[in-house]
Amino acid sequence: MIELFSANTPNGKKISIMLEEIGYEYKVTKVDINKEEQFKPEFKKISPFSKIPVIIDHKRNQIIFESGAILIYLAELSEKFYDKKNRTEINQWLMAQMGYVGPMLGQHHQFHHYNPGKSKFGEERYFKISKRIYGELDERLSKSKYLSSDDYTIADIGTFPWIARHEWHDIGLKNYKNLTRWYNEISSREAVIKGFSFMDKNEVIPKP
Ligand SMILES: N[C@@H](CCC(=O)N[C@@H](CS)C(=O)NCC(=O)O)C(=O)O
Numbered sequence: 001m002i003e004l005f006s007a008n009t010p011n012g013k014k015i016s017i018m019l020e021e022i023g024y025e026y027k028v029t030k031v032d033i034n035k036e037e038q039f040k041p042e043f044k045k046i047s048p049f050s051k052i053p054v055i056i057d058h059k060r061n062q063i064i065f066e067s068g069a070i071l072i073y074l075a076e077l078s079e080k081f082y083d084k085k086n087r088t089e090i091n092q093w094l095m096a097q098m099g100y101v102g103p104m105l106g107q108h109h110q111f112h113h114y115n116p117g118k119s120k121f122g123e124e125r126y127f128k129i130s131k132r133i134y135g136e137l138d139e140r141l142s143k144s145k146y147l148s149s150d151d152y153t154i155a156d157i158g159t160f161p162w163i164a165r166h167e168w169h170d171i172g173l174k175n176y177k178n179l180t181r182w183y184n185e186i187s188s189r190e191a192v193i194k195g196f197s198f199m200d201k202n203e204v205i206p207k208p
Pocket of ligand 1: 007033067
């Protein structure tokens with residue numbers, strides 16, 4: 001049994017989607033980051049930076065924080081979505097998501113969606129970077145079915161929930177035809193639909 005400590009955010013959804021994809025039994029423990037539950041001492045013990053997601057693999061007595069590390073752990077365990085022959089390529093796209101795509105779109109959420117009007121500089125900067133990211137992903141997906149290869153991998157699972165916030169981004173996902181093709185394909189996977197709504201059964205994946 002895997003215990004998933006999470007909130008209903010893109011980083012949180014990556015792991016519920018992965019757990020659904022590999023068909024592992026899991027239990028969700030909600031951490032309300034709006035109520036600052038992430039700073040509780042008992043949570044800090046398992047999450048040194050006070051961030052979700054974290055998993056505890058009770059069977060193996062293993063705690064893992066950082067969504068990229070969790071995806072790798074679950075992929076190695078299940079031997080799914082992380083083909084040994086393609087790991088260097090998968091790692092590159094996963095690391096790009098962890099270090100660039102997620103953090104930059106996350107800043108765009110802060111300035112454009114949650115706090116518009118507070119910083120012209122911040123709004124313009126992250127809007128521009130986010131548009132650039134859409135273009136860069138679209139270009140990659142014009143040459144490759146999925147991010148790392150023709151196979152769906154943990155790099156796609158890590159990136160998808162960020163693009164699923166496209167309505168907040170105001171960039172116009174449907175203008176990026178390769179990214180839209182990739183998005184629609186992933187959106188139609190049963191495990192993705194289930195994992196996406198892991199905290200709110202009525203939540204649906206926004207259409208492009
Ligand atoms: N690099 C981390 C980022 C996790 C992260 O930013 N989590 C956010 C929610 S999406 C969080 O817990 N925020 C609460 C806080 O920073 O206080 C990962 O990918 O796991």
